[in-house]
Amino acid sequence: MADPLVYINGSGTVSPQPAFQTEKFPFEPVSYETNPLKVIDPGYKEFIPAEMIRRMGRIIKMGVASAKLCLRDAGFQQEDGNYRSPEAIVTGTGLGCLEDTGKFLGSMITNKEEFLTPTSFIQSTHNTVAGQIALLLKCHGYNFTYVHRAFSFESALLDAMTRIKTATCTEVLTGGSDEITNPSFSIMQRMGFWKRKAIQSMELYQDHQRGTIAGEGSSFFLLANKKNDRTRAVLSGVTTFLHPESSFEVVHRGYRFLNNMKCQPNDIQLIITGINGNPQDDSVYYEFLDKGFSGTPMAGFKHLCGEYLTASAYALWIASGILSTQVVPPWLMVRGTQPEKIDNILIYNHFKNQEHAFILIRKV
């Protein structure tokens, strides 16, 4: 028996860009000169009870809002305004609730372990986003959170797809969220992650300084075993691998991955890579393209959302938008010309040449 297909029946995002739902794709992108890029408030009070907003860390707010935006896109909002619950919630986060972690750690150190209050400790737990979504939706189903660097979202996707392929669930809400805080930005600055000189984010790929721009965001998807009139795309598969020895190995793994999906390299009309303006990181993508996909147009997305460990969730949001509208806006393109008819998009992202991942998404 063939594997059942997994459909993306809705998507929602909270990002540094002004578009939150896929029906707003393509949107008018905003260029920033600031680093880090921070998310635009989508109007949290529409999604979260007012008394909860005040206490919630930003990642929780963006997580809950993007999850509800996704459910709204998938037609889960009912006439009374409430949301129907999916059967499972599977999330990924690279660094979790940094704001609350920093808050609790800071007051613990400053107050020498006295006079502490529990709120920030409670919210520092890595599965807070998934837990809060479950709480607000009254979702008693399967609830998992993956925390493996640049595999966090990919692991969540793999798990969510496994729920559907094993028929343990028919509708799974899955997503990836990360927030940037002042301390985490400055620590990673010291580690050499970020560009020193300010640039326009829309010109990220023309800048040749070392480092990239920091970002954050949260994107969610409603995966289902059946298509409907809201279906955005088919999610074919995801694969992850660590520390490839060479660009040949990356190409080999890419070809094998496509082959497993019964797809040929020539069937890919667009590759969305995690190119981020850091020459060292970008050369990995260019070598992959030159050796394996020399004629295939390439788009980027980190000039829109910045670099963070679950940024690939934003790439999947973009890819869903492209496939459902059949529009590739020119401001996404990095190499080659915009394809006109798009059936298959390959997403390739890596972090520091350590974690590498492919996602294949296809037209319905």
Add this chain to the structure above:
Amino acid sequence: MPERVFITGIGIVCAIGNNVGEVLNSLMAERSGIGAITLFPTLHQGTLPMAEVKMSNQELASDLGFSTAKAYTRTALLGMKAAREAVRSSVITDMKAFRTGLIGATTVGGMDRSENFYASFLTDPSKGKLADVVNHDCASGTEQIAAYLNIPDFITTISTACSSSVNAIMFGSDLIRTGQLDRVIVGGHDAVTRFTLNGFNTLMILDRSGCHPFDENRAGLTLGEGAAYLVLESDETVAAAGKKVLAEVTGYGNANDAYHQTASSPDGKGAFLAMTKALSMSGLAPSEISYINVHGTGTQNNDLSEGLAIERIFGENVPPFSSTKAFTGHTLGAAGAVEAIISVLSLLHKVIFPNLNFSTPMKELKIKPVSRLMTPVKLQHVLSNSFGFGGNNSSVILSRFENTDVQ
């Protein structure tokens, strides 16, 4: 047709022992690992007990063959030690012979080092050694285990608070049952930190006299640390290598309480659903469960809601149950795997380890835990529960396998 999943190796380090043999000895001797805090300076020294692993970072590093502990967090050192024992006990000689993965689990990752970094960083953002924070993230320990043991094909890390490592067992089993991996090393690791100690202390759920789970006068949990890893294999790799099977993973379930970020619902809905799902997957009737290794943290809230959920499922015929957290402390992200291994030891050695520190039954419950070591007992199927913040509830059923008899 779902494939079967077998446990062929186990490895553990926790407050009652640095390996499986030592842990078994402590359990048989009814010897708790709870004691005074010695690992780091804290305001709570002398007032709060803890269940520390009785090895320093340097001792752990030497044991693993490293000249220094500098490049590792305590969390990672514990994880590597337990995972190495699991791989050795499963007699894996060629990691590449089968598609082999690693699923780790943790709640605070490398916090044991980052809390030191942060103290300097707060005084001046240019201060603090980066080496102390570079392994802060939850994945770092898992990646170091994978590198140490050359685990080639798949890697991820789960963090769902105190149910994390049961969830690693669940997802690992799913990857085998769906044919995505042949063999997967699953478990969890967490070191004690001032962050977690103070965090639980603000919730006022740390028992100053050491935890006494399921007791009417329980006053909270006792924080512990450790790591535990299990090797899971498909029936094909077991057959191919003629492996000795320690136990079989026959059922599991995860559900969300969706009641409160930290507190369990009064009726234990999430716990009820997790146990029900595990039973339904295994095809077993409640009456076929021989023993429950309960989550039993010793907090007012957990033990009551877990107890009520158990009574609801098992009715008048609740099987013998005990919490082993008065031995090991609550090892957070490692707890599920620690208790899965203790459950395997129960199956292998036909013994139910007691719920230490129990004296008075809870007035809301009809049931009380096993408070004396029971052996020999006929055990066929053991249910193990792990529940966590975010309403995360998980249950796993481990079953005896024909060749498991130990002489």
